Amino acid sequence: MNGKVALITGGATGIGKKTAEALAASGNHIAVTYRTSEQKAKELVTELEGKFGIRAFAFQSDSADESNCNDLIECVKEHMGTIDILIHNAGPYIHERKSMADYSSEEWNYLINGNLNGFFYLAKEAVLLMREKRWGRIITLGFERSETAPGWVYRSAFAAAKAGLTSLTKTLAMEEAANGITVNMVCPGDIYGGWKERSIEDAQKETDKDVPVGRPGTGEDLARMIAFLCDSRSDFITGSVIPVTGGKDVLGKIYQD
Template sequence: MKKKTALITGGATGLGKKTACQLAKQGYQLAVNYRNSNQEAILLSKELEEKFGSEIICIQGDVAIQADCTRIVETVISEFTSIDVVIHNAGPYVRERKKLTEYSFDEWNYIINGNLNAVFYLSKAIIPIMRERQWGRIITMGFERVETSPGWVYRSAFAAAKTGLASLTRTIAIEEAANGITANMVCPGDIISHWKEKRIEEATFSESVPVGRQGTGEDISRVISFLVDEKSDFITGSIIPVTGGKDVLGKVYSQKGQSK
């Protein structure tokens, strides 16, 4: 039986890396996309090939650029002939706190392209391939309460892109349901820095999270693993928060010194 192929954007580090490890363990052959993390991608591919015997290719490309998305898909198809699962993990983010008027046009367009338009660029190329096989799994990434179109101070571009992506994800789910393709959004909670690549058993106590521990990359990868399973076809158009019960946006608004 032919192995399924998963494309993971931004898959060399962080949550993408943890998802790659999870899917490799489950027997997927992987296409790991990265923008700048060449060294990390190569090390990850070697590690997973040795550990699980997975077939892995690493593809450089910026998903915010349409031509790169086309090239990424063409490369995967030439190597594996199909793309069965796509994890839209990559998404640019400006860490500096900026009000809407402080964004440059280039910054704004790059964030919108990388978080919203990239899914259109890749879906336009990949969905017809999935239709041929009458099977596919599409996972996008959002943030807590994204489906309610909340405001997010100093994150206007990112919030706007992800809110649009939530609607797009649900639209894809409806349009492609008859083709055996599901589309769901996973919304990680406050999982920061090195915790994105940690296992659940490594999580330490955190009084700020209702469940009492730090969130980890494995918390997210396990949900993704469930959603891409053969038997998860009844779950589509869902927006799933994985937060440990923490009100992430509430934390933002409770912080003092919001005005500059």
């Protein structure tokens, strides 16, 4: 994978940050996007360049805005030449419990655009660059059982967007397989707060009785899976929806969520 260019949306913090670290450790050049976390994004790219000797850039972008996405692709091409790996990690989420009827049109459209349409805006351009090399890796993030289009009480917009994204992930995988491009989805379990930037080693020292494996999930758990899927030798895995949940039934308490 050495020398390939990875674009990670929402890569300045959380799971995106851990993914950037994992891919940089494999010798990939890194482009991360941020919406408001400018200082953290700048600190991350400085750290990645110093620690791993790769090139890294941070770009401000909003995945819900088509013109922002188009500008982002052009900026990455200008500064880094191409895109070999696309990780669509960014995606707005409303924590407030709201029934579908309580969403405003603006809230609904922002969640759909950021989680589903934003991927379309970016992937349709990235795929063209990947086809030229007949090699590419595209990873989306979903939620447990999103491939079954389950109901998720008080999360209607997010669930609808991710269910649509799951179908699009599978479709794109079939369309681009002959071009050497794999497309997969990784579905996180419950990874709370600071654990998104913690390590597996940290988590193995803790206990979480709500998770069958007995410990909290971390951003590193997701980053390791994503890095594995981006490896050249993972070319036989495409169109897959892979849960990384520690065995927890994330949707099992949907009425309490």
